[in-house]
Amino acid sequence: MKRLYFYTFFTIFLNFYANGQALPITEVFNYVIGTNLGGQGGWVNQNTGDEVLVQTGNLSYSGLLLSTGNSVSFAGGGIDPQLPFNAQSGNTVYASFIFRVTDLSTLTDPNGGYFAGFGQTATVFGGTVWLRTAGTQFNIGINKATSLTENTWLPTNFDTGTDIFVVIAYDLAIGEARIWINPAPGDLEAVSPPTPDGTANLNTTRSSLNRFFLRQDSATETPSIVFDELRIGTDWATVTPKDPTFSLEDKFKDRFVVFPNPATNGFVNITSGSQAPKDIHVYDVLGKLLIKQTISGSRLNIQNLKAGVYILKVAQDGRSETKKLVIR
Template sequence: MKKTLLSLSLILAMFAGNAQLITYEPFNYNVGDTLPSPLWTGVNTGDQIFVTNGNLSYVGFANPVGNKVSFNGIGRDYQSSFTSNTTGTVYMSLLMQVTDATSLNSTIGGYFSGFAANTITFGGAIWTRRATNGYNIGLTARTSNAAIVWDATDNLMNNPVLVVVSYELVSGTANDVVKLWLNPSSTDFGAATEPTPTLTTTNTGTDLTAIDRIFIRQDSNTETPFLDIDEIRVGNSWASVTPATTGINEISNNNTIIVFPNPAINLVTISSKELISHVNIYDFQGRIVQEYDFNGTTDIKLNISDLSNGIYSIVANTTNGKSFSQKLIK
């Protein structure tokens, strides 16, 4: 067995922050595609949300993979479902970038993403409105524009912003707690305890009874700016949705190796700019579950149909002695 250049301790460290990760969406699809079924379900009518070239990044945050999505104005909404959560707290992180807010309303704007209990019942909604020097970000427990709390920061156009939002399903009625963090410090990435939020609001109306999906929403020209979104994570802990860079040669550091699709069901492809000699797939406990030797190749297809659903690490060694790793969602 060829010795991998990535130590077991580093692999376990990569998984540690993702122990309660529910879903990860890096938009690792072809440019020009719409969001694919069954991972995403389109609702309403109108123009699509398209995959666009490139990705968004934030200093200290886990390196991005794949591409991003771009949208604006009125059009189809998309929802991504997962196992229903009826207690506790659900977190979501995303990278966003507003590229044009000229038509965006400057008073209440509109909301573009958040959590949902079904196709029409939303909560933890993230809002934007036009500001003097860019745009502001706001938060509601549900979706009433009478209950928006705003952060006064003017976020600049074409500048990536990291947003984390949480929704706590509190026992009782009219008391769920929703929080939002705007550009949290990298020193808090992967922490066991969440830092002080930028915004907090407590619901005073009907609470969500469950959370089983997230949504991306296109409302109207005055409510939805020209917007890019990337690197969506949903989890049950702060650490699971705020992974830091690992300090090792990750695949996405220089795009030497691309893994797609991700998440994958049956087949996963590794495309490399360098010749690959060996690939290991590790499970959550750092055990090798698949191992392959190659005679120097740049395009590999792996059959992962026999793997259980979960989070894995693909580690690829190249013929010139380099090692690259990428998390894989099955």
């Protein structure tokens, strides 16, 4: 009888670590403050060195379901916790999280490094999220795997201390990684996802995914990061639950309004519900950056642009949105 009990327990143990948790998963890091993340809630440590630690406090994103529990922090090189889940193949796997870079001083490698993503095994990754410095700021990239030369870097730069809501997806049917940065509150919990901010199609396709990981790459590739509110699932709505108390009026306040559009007199107004400065990027249809400017008001001078169609990217308070701008 004892052998039977032992065999049953051992089988359950092996199945858990072979197959992981069933999706969807919501991880709010509700563990003892100051403890190592590895070994808690299904997390398994890889490598050695500095630990990823549970800390008090939460990160937040307007319109997203209110944060609960705690958060975790890490920096530099060290242990890489991984959260196994039931193996997925032939479908699309989504994950969302909020993160904040608190110190960029250690991120000195010009290629940057990746700090989170999906895994096919403990060492084979896909849908990796990258960071690199951009002057005193940083920007974000998505990679189908881990090759330095195959990142898709997004144009918006962010300041340290900014809470950033990220959604990533890996489409196992076609082999494509996608990323959304600060999706509009009106797109949260939608049946279909909005257009991604970036996609990555290069490199070897992963045939399946069975884990999410956090990575402390090295002393020069991983800045100081606070990480919170991890969700993993197989559809957009599951990983972007909206706050039921967030009003429709608030949603419209958070969206950028561009007018006149089409523009005909050499300027365009960009308004929102916030009075904070706006970081503006204007690209032509081939992706060439034509205007990079921070405005404190609402008016953007476009006198030097010829008639045509352009891509306007606006970022404010850690939130960004892309719009089509027509000039006649």
